């Protein structure tokens with residue numbers, strides 16, 4: 001299968017994507033719709049034969065069986081012996097979901113109800129701080145306990161009518177300092193968000209926040225809540241059970257925004273809009289489960305990803321939302337995709353047959369256009385671009401700006417596709433009055449190779465429901481790519497070594513231990529820090 005795809009990839013190298021539009025209605029054949037969204041992948045070098053081969057790849061890899069296994073609670077996270085059931089968190093009106101024979105849905109619903117009760121009380125002033133109604137919420141968490149809520153709260157700005165939400169993640173004291181400095185502890189709720197409740201960054205920032213609170217309020221613990229699957233640790237930390245929202249180990253950190261980790265989002269937008277977000281995710285789950293692969297958005301997104309990274313060897317992909325409020329989507333997707341599929345061994349521990357995991361990066365348009373698009377258009381590397389854009393903005397009075405935004409998005413994918421050949425560049429230079437060698441030299445700088453692939457995910461408007469669909473779409477894309485590559489997308493052993501070494505380095509930096517056993521570079525850096533004011 002891979003050999004066939006490689007052959008197709010080699011054949012595609014010399015083919016113009018634009019030429020593929022000469023046959024039939026390519027825009028219709030190489031696109032799919034769901035829930036009002038349009039996923040257009042016609043501006044890629046995939047032809048009918050390649051698409052058929054990619055779909056066969058997904059079939060033969062067993063995506064359908066694996067999908068059923070995941071959604072029915074089998075322990076597909078084999079290296080941690082866990083089920084993978086973030087879909088249960090948004091299974092609002094679905095049937096039972098069993099793990100080890102036990103239906104987890106009653107507990108999921110009960111936790112959601114408790115979150116909603118708490119959110120309603122806080123938003124209405126029924127739950128207040130010691131200085132009055134809660135005005136500000138600080139979510140302290142990192143990775144999946146930060147990126148989901150921070151991304152979603154920003155994305156849904158127009159729906160935020162609750163307390164202001166702030167996010168502290170970095171262990172750099174500057175982060176917690178700069179956030180807390182602006183707040184009044186007597187009207188602030190601090191949420192400690194950590195699945196394990198052991199993450200050093202989060203626990204250190206939480207201690208700092210508690211000390212800050214203790215300076216000004218009589219009972220600081222009363223203004224703390226915890227989101228975790230480690231109830232013993234939350235109790236030991238002194239957070240009252242009534243403000244602890246738990247979840248099970250079958251919710252991976254980077255898939256956790258749908259449950260308690262989404263509390264800050266719920267506080268910001270309110271329970272109804274949070275449910276709409278869940279509904280969007282659930283709708284995408286249903287689509288992923290039921291639609292034939294050829295029209296299945298997550299499968300198609302994954303196959304395009306496989307084509308670009310594994311077959312054509314493009315090492316990165318850019319996520320380019322033309323939606324300022326999706327500012328943090330690229331960072332969110334970096335964790336989702338790179339922590340999930342950035343692996344080198346297959347499920348059975350043997351080396352992977354194909355390279356895995358492109359580097360994911362991006363920025364909202366149009367900002368990126370004035371920064372790195374130069375490389376995307378004229379650099380020597382091909383960067384497949386994934387554009388996201390809504391037809392309607394949230395500012396009716398600024399509809400003309402939204403139109404301009406959309407024009408820019410569509411223009412970029414058009415420019416990547418068409419490019420500008422040397423002949424056209426020469427004409428341009430001749431129009432400017434240039435001649436001879438100078439015309440030729442200047443023209444060459446103005447050539448755009450074109451034939452660069454992109455996809456566009458178009459949606460009506462960034463509502464809570466649409467955001468839910470988009471996030472779930474990318475989650476399932478990661479799953480499909482993981483199955484095709486034969487890896488476990490749900491563990492993250494690659495983050496452990498650095499954590500261990502950081503812990504071991506702390507006493508060395510304090511001077512309690514020497515640098516024996518350290519490499520020369522690390523020892524020299526320790527010495528530099530100690531000589532230059534490290535506290």
Ligand SMILES: O=P(O)(O)OC[C@H]1O[C@](O)(CO)[C@@H](O)[C@@H]1O
Nearest residue numbers: 143144145194195196199253495
């Ligand atoms: O929620 P926790 O347990 O604090 O973990 C935070 C993050 O740390 C990681 O485990 C990686 O270090 C992520 O997978 C996770 O989202």
